[in-house]
Amino acid sequence: MHTQKPTRQRPSSPPRQRRSLRRTTDDRVWVGVAGGVAEQISVDAVLLRVAFILGAAFWGVGLVLYLALWFIIPEVDSPTTNVVRPGQRPGRFRGAALAVAIFGLTWLLRSWGWLPADRYLLPWAFIAVGVAVAWGRHPVRPLPRPALPAGPANTLLTDIDFEEAADDAADGDDVADPPLAEPNTDQPIDDSPNDTRRSRGASGPAMVPIGTLTAGALLVACGLLYLADDTGMFDVSWRLTGGVSLTFVGMALVAGGWWGRPRGLIVLGSALTVILLLATVLQVPLRGGVGRRDLRPITAADVADEYRLAAGVFVLDLRDVDLAERRDVSVTVAAGEMRVMLPIGVEVAIDGRTGFGEVVVFDRSGSGVGVRRSFSSDGSAEGLWVLDLDVGVGKILVEQVP
Amino acid sequence: MRTQDVDVFSVLAGVLFTGLGLWFIVEALGIGRLDLGVVWPVLLVAAGVAVLLAARSRLRFARPES
Numbered sequence A: 001m002h003t004q005k006p007t008r009q010r011p012s013s014p015p016r017q018r019r020s021l022r023r024t025t026d027d028r029v030w031v032g033v034a035g036g037v038a039e040q041i042s043v044d045a046v047l048l049r050v051a052f053i054l055g056a057a058f059w060g061v062g063l064v065l066y067l068a069l070w071f072i073i074p075e076v077d078s079p080t081t082n083v084v085r086p087g088q089r090p091g092r093f094r095g096a097a098l099a100v101a102i103f104g105l106t107w108l109l110r111s112w113g114w115l116p117a118d119r120y121l122l123p124w125a126f127i128a129v130g131v132a133v134a135w136g137r138h139p140v141r142p143l144p145r146p147a148l149p150a151g152p153a154n155t156l157l158t159d160i161d162f163e164e165a166a167d168d169a170a171d172g173d174d175v176a177d178p179p180l181a182e183p184n185t186d187q188p189i190d191d192s193p194n195d196t197r198r199s200r201g202a203s204g205p206a207m208v209p210i211g212t213l214t215a216g217a218l219l220v221a222c223g224l225l226y227l228a229d230d231t232g233m234f235d236v237s238w239r240l241t242g243g244v245s246l247t248f249v250g251m252a253l254v255a256g257g258w259w260g261r262p263r264g265l266i267v268l269g270s271a272l273t274v275i276l277l278l279a280t281v282l283q284v285p286l287r288g289g290v291g292r293r294d295l296r297p298i299t300a301a302d303v304a305d306e307y308r309l310a311a312g313v314f315v316l317d318l319r320d321v322d323l324a325e326r327r328d329v330s331v332t333v334a335a336g337e338m339r340v341m342l343p344i345g346v347e348v349a350i351d352g353r354t355g356f357g358e359v360v361v362f363d364r365s366g367s368g369v370g371v372r373r374s375f376s377s378d379g380s381a382e383g384l385w386v387l388d389l390d391v392g393v394g395k396i397l398v399e400q401v402p
Numbered sequence B: 001m002r003t004q005d006v007d008v009f010s011v012l013a014g015v016l017f018t019g020l021g022l023w024f025i026v027e028a029l030g031i032g033r034l035d036l037g038v039v040w041p042v043l044l045v046a047a048g049v050a051v052l053l054a055a056r057s058r059l060r061f062a063r064p065e066s
Helices: A033-041 A045-057 A061-072 A090-111 A118-135 A153-157 A162-171 A196-202 A210-230 A238-259 A264-281 B008-028 B036-062
Strands: A290-295 A306-317 A327-342 A348-361 A364-376 A385-400
Touching (some): A033 A045, A045 A061, A045 A210, A045 A264, A238 B008, B008 B036
Parallel strands (some): A290 A306, A306 A327, A327 A385
């Protein structure tokens, strides 16, 4: 027999108050950029700081972005936002102070010649910041629970076992809801511990700060791997380190889905993914200057083995060169256009690659992500040009011109 | 037995990042090659699934009362 379940009105969530983006004054390590952005997008500020640090390791992108945000975002008008409860943050600041101290000490030892190279600075900084993040005291927050409407209906709601209800919801069962009266908004919720409406919603199973702990452990691990690579213990590529880090973040997120709800790690994982994909696409060295460069060598001696351009247009006209023997030439343009002109009928072997853009080698063309086009003349003859062409983002055009 | 509520978004994102991370490891070790033409569709599919899940959870709360 079908029995109609009693229904209740689901509490409508309170209207979200959107504040304008401001740099905070009370959750800051440097100028409050990460704290302010974290408050705006509701993620842990520590994770954003880690993302900025990781970004700084890749061509300084994180540092530039941080400085740009510092310039763009105004400071908060009053310290009433981001209220920090007494005793909540000092551990983290103490950790940051330790990080700065280690960083300075490393710098000092390097300047005295006791540390051989600059490269040791970065891994130690990673380790120090990682220890600071993980060592800082983290408040144990309760898991979020459904907001309760004000009014006498709450005297009924306080008798509901929310964990049981969550189990039912997870199992796909409808919760046997008790009948509720209209929410009474006349009675405000007070902050007293006797007010069961608030205390019930605020309490709950403890949330493990899995995101912060993961970020700290990750930085320490990256620093140790970096150090091991620099000291020659083993060869660790940045791609392997990034892959291991991303896998680590992913597994922490899966585990945290049950124990900590660490959605801030999604920001860190996304940043890592973007950085790794960009670095995979842009495998071209960022060297050689910026602008337009037109080269038209006359003899084989005028042709260099390699050409580099960071950004711009590079034109290599080889029509006047009469080769007597095989010649290998490598050309890279990190971002921009590369044009190579060859005389008609010359024997060539060409390998053109771009991370993102278009490659046209004679009648062979392609565009998109990770494009590669090759061409090789039949047989080999004297005067064979072997051209290795790389463009990070942009276009490669190889053509035969009379 | 009482079970903890699972955060689907975290688990989904975790699986995606784990997969991508393993992919980068495989490429770094020279076992396979990372085909970027496949990565973007995978990210798009994951984003789509996340949007569908978000819409589903919203629909559950916006369901008209009988």
